[in-house]
Amino acid sequence: MAPPEGPRAPLEFGGPLGAAALLLLLPATMFHLLLAAHSGPARLLGPPASLPGLEALWSPRALLLWLAWLGLQAALYLLPARKVAEGQELKDKSRLRYPINGFQALVLTALLVGLGVSAGLPLGALPEMLLPLAFVATLTAFIFSLFLYMKAQVAPVSALAPGGISGNPIYDFFLGRELNPRICFFDFKYFCELRPGLIGWVLINLALLVKEAELRGSPSLAMWLVNGFQLLYVGDALWHEEAILTTMDITHDGFGFMLAFGDIAWVPFTYSLQAQFLLRHPQPLGLPMASAICLINAIGYYIFRGANSQKNTFRKNPSDPRVAGLETISTATGRKLLVSGWWGMVRHPNYLGDLIMALAWSLPCGVSHLLPYFYLLYFTALLVHREARDERQCLQKYGLAWQEYCRRVPYRIVPYIY
Numbered sequence: 001m002a003p004p005e006g007p008r009a010p011l012e013f014g015g016p017l018g019a020a021a022l023l024l025l026l027p028a029t030m031f032h033l034l035l036a037a038h039s040g041p042a043r044l045l046g047p048p049a050s051l052p053g054l055e056a057l058w059s060p061r062a063l064l065l066w067l068a069w070l071g072l073q074a075a076l077y078l079l080p081a082r083k084v085a086e087g088q089e090l091k092d093k094s095r096l097r098y099p100i101n102g103f104q105a106l107v108l109t110a111l112l113v114g115l116g117v118s119a120g121l122p123l124g125a126l127p128e129m130l131l132p133l134a135f136v137a138t139l140t141a142f143i144f145s146l147f148l149y150m151k152a153q154v155a156p157v158s159a160l161a162p163g164g165i166s167g168n169p170i171y172d173f174f175l176g177r178e179l180n181p182r183i184c185f186f187d188f189k190y191f192c193e194l195r196p197g198l199i200g201w202v203l204i205n206l207a208l209l210v211k212e213a214e215l216r217g218s219p220s221l222a223m224w225l226v227n228g229f230q231l232l233y234v235g236d237a238l239w240h241e242e243a244i245l246t247t248m249d250i251t252h253d254g255f256g257f258m259l260a261f262g263d264i265a266w267v268p269f270t271y272s273l274q275a276q277f278l279l280r281h282p283q284p285l286g287l288p289m290a291s292a293i294c295l296i297n298a299i300g301y302y303i304f305r306g307a308n309s310q311k312n313t314f315r316k317n318p319s320d321p322r323v324a325g326l327e328t329i330s331t332a333t334g335r336k337l338l339v340s341g342w343w344g345m346v347r348h349p350n351y352l353g354d355l356i357m358a359l360a361w362s363l364p365c366g367v368s369h370l371l372p373y374f375y376l377l378y379f380t381a382l383l384v385h386r387e388a389r390d391e392r393q394c395l396q397k398y399g400l401a402w403q404e405y406c407r408r409v410p411y412r413i414v415p416y417i418y
């Protein structure tokens with residue numbers, strides 16, 4: 001029998017207590033990382049050297065800059081798109097429409113920043129504002145999640161996510177009640193997932209690179225690598241923007257504090273940790289080591305892109321010649337599961353590629369500190385947890401066919417290990 005959905009569904013993240021703890025723990029971790037990367041010892045574990053006062057956190061300039069950034073990204077979202085894609089079928093059998101113009105937003109942002117810099121915009125001053133910017137981003141995430149929670153109170157039941165309707169306000173505030181909150185064509189979750197945070201991440205990286213050039217004459221090789229790898233990752237996400245429409249964040253999870261904070265605060269301010277670390281803790285990196293790290297990133301990217309594209313192509317059109325020859329298992333839903341190609345190697349080959357890239361992003365920072373490896377550690381925990389959630393959902397969706405898939409492809413993420 002399928003597990004229940006709605007108020008009787010099993011609670012995730014340790015239920016209301018776990019959600020309450022995460023509401024505090026996630027912002028606290030982000031500030032700890034920002035302070036640690038800025039400090040001499042750069043300790044991941046242990047208390048920061050000193051705690052900032054309110055004057056270090058609050059800055060009207062940072063608030064203005066942050067609101068201007070959100071406004072710019074919202075305006076770019078509303079520009080005419082090269083394509084309008086349809087999302088997955090919803091409970092009421094309708095499909096939402098989404099503009100595909102994320103890559104265009106990245107390019108236009110780059111052009112505007114380029115113009116600004118040539119007109120004297122001090123991009124190298126941004127690293128000094130990271131703390132107050134992270135503070136206003138966190139405040140925005142709390143206020144915005146409150147708005148989303150209230151908006152969900154008046155949304156029809158069919159618009160609610162299966163997980164966020166436990167009835168416990170803290171849990172539902174954290175996980176999100178409404179699946180696709182929108183005002184007219186403006187989809188809040190889709191906008192936040194790919195625009196202000198992801199593009200903000202590469203802009204922060206670039207500012208750190210500029211600042212390093214100002215301080216030391218030129219950016220280090222390690223800084224170039226981190227910038228290049230992460231720009232490739234963000235550019236790839238925006239180029240393949242349509243693929244996000246089938247991820248569990250869009251199709252299953254509600255839009256609450258977890259995703260709102262994750263998208264607009266956690267991603268830009270913690271995913272740029274390696275570049276933040278390198279600015280204060282320069283690391284020597286020779287060409288042979290740099291080449292080996294590039295190779296690791298290329299292997300990770302090859303697996304990540306290959307696996308994601310294979311599944312997306314198959315889900316869009318199983319008779320596409322690129323996937324038509326692959327072996328499949330039929331399921332009672334009428335959909336099929338791939339059992340050869342990337343998806344016959346492990347059950348989440350895309351996670352494997354992503355983790356290999358995460359390793360390549362940390363290696364340029366050397367091995368003297370644990371701090372730049374935070375992303376790899378956090379990401380491993382996130383993907384292991386995400387994989388378990390996805391398995392539960394697939395078992396519920398596909399039943400015996402999923403069990404057969406697990407028998408034929410026994411490893412989850414790493415062949416012969418996990």
Ligand SMILES: NC(=O)C1=CN([C@@H]2O[C@H](COP(=O)(O)OP(=O)(O)OC[C@H]3O[C@@H](n4cnc5c(N)ncnc54)[C@H](OP(=O)(O)O)[C@@H]3O)[C@@H](O)[C@H]2O)C=CC1
Nearest residue numbers: 247248249308311336337338339343350351354386390394
């Ligand atoms: N950088 C970051 O912080 C993060 C990055 N990611 C990345 O996002 C990407 C998307 O991840 P995510 O949304 O978690 O999940 P996936 O893209 O792995 O999607 C899982 C879904 O794929 C379908 N599926 C699973 N197995 C098969 C199969 N054998 N054949 C066909 N379809 C299958 C199922 O959905 P259905 O059958 O309904 O189509 C399943 O629910 C990944 O590359 C991940 O690494 C994710 C989280 C955070």
Ligand SMILES: CC(C)=CCC[C@@H](C)[C@H]1CC=C2C3=C(CC[C@@]21C)[C@@]1(C)CC[C@H](O)C(C)(C)[C@@H]1CC3
Nearest residue numbers: 026193236237244247249258259261262263266267
């Ligand atoms: C700890 C915490 C705050 C959890 C929230 C998790 C979010 C940070 C992540 C959940 C899924 C994500 C995805 C991406 C970024 C991180 C979040 C939002 C993603 C946009 C990164 C780029 C990838 O190519 C992607 C598009 C596949 C990916 C989608 C999932």
